[in-house]
Amino acid sequence: MASPSSDNRRPFLGLLSLPERRYLTDALRTETVGGVLLLVAAACALIWANVWPHAYEAVLEYTVGPSGLHLDLPLEAWAQDGLLTVFFFVAGIELKREFVAGELRTPSAALLPVVAAVCGVLLPAVLFTAVNLAAPNGHPAGWAIPTATDIAFALGVLAVVGSHLPSALRAFLLTLAVVDDLIAILIIAVFYSSGIRFWALGAALAGLVLFWFLHRRGVRGWWLFVPLAVVIWALMHESGVHATVAGVAMGLLLRCHREEGEEQSPGERIEHLVRPLSAGLAVPVFALFAAGVPVSAESLGKVFTEAAPLGIVLGLLVGKSVGIFGGTWLAARYTRATLNPQLTWSDMVALATVAGIGFTVSLLISDLAFPDDAALAELCKEAVLVGSLTCAVVGTLLLKRRNRHYRELYDEENRDEDGDGIPDVYQRQG
Numbered sequence: 001m002a003s004p005s006s007d008n009r010r011p012f013l014g015l016l017s018l019p020e021r022r023y024l025t026d027a028l029r030t031e032t033v034g035g036v037l038l039l040v041a042a043a044c045a046l047i048w049a050n051v052w053p054h055a056y057e058a059v060l061e062y063t064v065g066p067s068g069l070h071l072d073l074p075l076e077a078w079a080q081d082g083l084l085t086v087f088f089f090v091a092g093i094e095l096k097r098e099f100v101a102g103e104l105r106t107p108s109a110a111l112l113p114v115v116a117a118v119c120g121v122l123l124p125a126v127l128f129t130a131v132n133l134a135a136p137n138g139h140p141a142g143w144a145i146p147t148a149t150d151i152a153f154a155l156g157v158l159a160v161v162g163s164h165l166p167s168a169l170r171a172f173l174l175t176l177a178v179v180d181d182l183i184a185i186l187i188i189a190v191f192y193s194s195g196i197r198f199w200a201l202g203a204a205l206a207g208l209v210l211f212w213f214l215h216r217r218g219v220r221g222w223w224l225f226v227p228l229a230v231v232i233w234a235l236m237h238e239s240g241v242h243a244t245v246a247g248v249a250m251g252l253l254l255r256c257h258r259e260e261g262e263e264q265s266p267g268e269r270i271e272h273l274v275r276p277l278s279a280g281l282a283v284p285v286f287a288l289f290a291a292g293v294p295v296s297a298e299s300l301g302k303v304f305t306e307a308a309p310l311g312i313v314l315g316l317l318v319g320k321s322v323g324i325f326g327g328t329w330l331a332a333r334y335t336r337a338t339l340n341p342q343l344t345w346s347d348m349v350a351l352a353t354v355a356g357i358g359f360t361v362s363l364l365i366s367d368l369a370f371p372d373d374a375a376l377a378e379l380c381k382e383a384v385l386v387g388s389l390t391c392a393v394v395g396t397l398l399l400k401r402r403n404r405h406y407r408e409l410y411d412e413e414n415r416d417e418d419g420d421g422i423p424d425v426y427q428r429q430g
Contacts, residue, residue, distance in 0.1 A: 011336040012112060013168040013347075015370040015413070018426050020102060023268075024171050027094075027275065028155060031174075034279025035156025041284035042291040042385075044223055049292030056292050070238060080364055081288040085233055085247035087360065089277045091181040092251020093271040094174075101265075103175045112331045113172060115177035119327025120355065126318030128311035135307035142308050142369040144191065145380055146315025146387065148184045148361035151177035152283055154354050157392045161320070164403070164410040168340065169351055176324065177356060182327040183359045185248045192368040193241045200239035203247065207232040212253045215266065242368070283360055290363040293381045300386070309383030312362075316387035317394070320356035324369045325349055342409055350398035356391035358384055 015023065049056045064078070065071040073081070104110035124146040132138030151174060158165055158173075211228055229250060236246035256267035264272070273394065293299075302308040325348055332339065366380040399406075415424050 011340055012167075012332055013172060013340040013343055015425065016167055016171055018422065022165055022169070023102075024167065024174065026272070028170055030275050030279050032155045032159040034283060035154070037280060037284040038150075038152045038287050040203075040357070041287040042185045045288045045290070045292035046295065047387075048288075050295055053294060060289060060292075069234065071234065076289050079286045080367065081237055081243040082233075083286045084360070084364060085244045086274065086278045086282040087247070087286075088181070088219050088244045089183055089247035089251045090271060090275050091178065091185070092248035093254055093256065093267050093274075094178045094251075095182050095248075096252050097256040097265075097267055097271070098175060098178055098252060103171065103178075108335070108337075111335060112328055112337060113175040114179050115331040116324045116352075117176050117183065119330075120149065120176070120180065120324040120352075122318050123323030123326075124315030127319040128315045130310035131314060131368055132307045137308040138311075139370070139376065142312070142380060144184075144187045145362050145365045145369060145384065146312045146319060146358055147180075147187070148358050148365070149177045149180045149320065149355045150357050150359035150361065150388070151181075152279055153359040153388065153392075154357045157354060157357065157396065158399075164407040165399070166406060166409045166413060168341070169343070169347065173351055174357060181361070182248070184271040184365075185245060188242045188365065188368065189245045192365065197239050197242040200235050200418065201241060204232055204235035204239055204241075207235060208246075208249055208253065211250055215254060228351055246416070247291040286360065287363075290367075291359075291381070291385065293378045294387070295382060299379060299382055303383045305388050306379065308376060309379050309386075312380055312383035313387040313390070316356045316358050316362075316384070317353075317390050320358070321349070321352040321391070324352035324355050328352070346398070347402060350395055350402070353391055353398060354395035356395070357388045359388055362388075 010214070045056075060076040061074050061084065063072055063074050065073050098104040099110075103113065125143045128146055129143045130139050132140045132142070154173060154177070155170075158170070207228060211225070214228075229246075232250065233243055233246045237243040251267075254265075254267035254270060256265050258265045258268075303313065325345075329345065330346055331337070339348075362384045363381055366377050366384060370377040370380065415426060416422065417424055418428060
């Protein structure tokens with residue numbers, strides 16, 4: 001095998017192309033703001049649920065919607081099934097774009113983040129299952145809870161403690177989370193759907209075909225696509241498949257490659273419009289309805305003594321960080337990839353630890369895994385909060401050790417002495 005320093009190796013975490021850097025800068029700016037709002041919403045939910053618990057429960061259980069369409073749902077369900085559909089719609093567009101125009105468009109570039117994401121899902125699931133199978137009171141049905149990375153929460157943390165992180169590290173985290181979201185929605189669709197009504201599922205699929213046909217024929221107009229999307233969502237909800245699947249499916253159907261004369265593809269244009277709605281409203285409101293769990297000394301003790309919550313904490317803190325770092329290192333070791341010489345593997349350890357922050361999807365799966373045991377679902381949510389907070393603190397400490405170096409790299413990457421809007425590093429490299 002060639003030496004890791006050989007010139008014929010493909011750089012890993014190297015300088016992004018200028019168009020990709022600009023796209024990611026815009027996306028990360030929106031997600032970072034959304035991450036801060038998410039943190040605020042989660043804090044408000046915790047305060048509300050512990051100071052005024054009856055008022056919080058009353059709001060969660062307040063039912064609205066047309067009963068004739070089986071959509072008379074409590075607000076908590078609207079947040080889970082409705083608002084998160086917007087989140088997964090954006091995730092679907094992100095995934096499609098990454099595969100046709102972004103970092104995942106070539107197999108060699110896609111290999112590392114895909115392997116890292118898969119290992120970052122498998123190891124937490126294995127750890128959770130092992131802990132719960134070994135305990136007499138284990139609950140292995142919750143194996144998927146610690147498998148998801150919350151990109152908004154992670155970027156919110158980075159906005160506070162790692163604002164000068166090089167763009168390549170941020171891009172890797174975003175790409176990893178995109179693949180992670182796809183795995184999460186597949187898990188939800190396959191393992192947490194029940195009582196399938198095939199007539200509704202067939203009608204939803206027919207609606208998706210119509211959505212694709214109209215889009216590919218160049219038909220435009222929100223007045224047509226928004227009502228069609230609502231119908232598809234309602235049919236998917238009625239089918240028994242989790243309604244968020246409709247969102248990611250519609251996102252994947254959008255065209256995300258640019259044709260001649262286009263500055264933006266339709267997918268990129270729609271993502272630019274919808275992403276602020278997802279990051280700034282849908283996900284924070286979901287957090288407000290999902291993160292409000294009663295916290296007490298007794299419940300915190302159970303987090304570390306009962307199998308299900310302990311498996312979640314270990315899955316997030318150990319499983320995600322070791323899985324992502326190990327998968328990345330192994331993929332780089334056995335391919336022609338070499339680490340950017342300005343970075344070290346300790347930087348990837350810190351990033352992998354931050355990627356252990358699980359929130360939005362983990363909270364959702366906590367409810368889906370234990371629909372008939374509200375107390376256990378709440379305890380699992382508390383474990384998600386504890387595990388995510390621990391990952392945030394540990395990741396922060398690891399990032400702070402290299403903050404001065406990150407600042408130097410960031411300044412070099414963004415220096416534009418001639419003021420032409422193009423960083424000098426790109427002009428030096430032609």
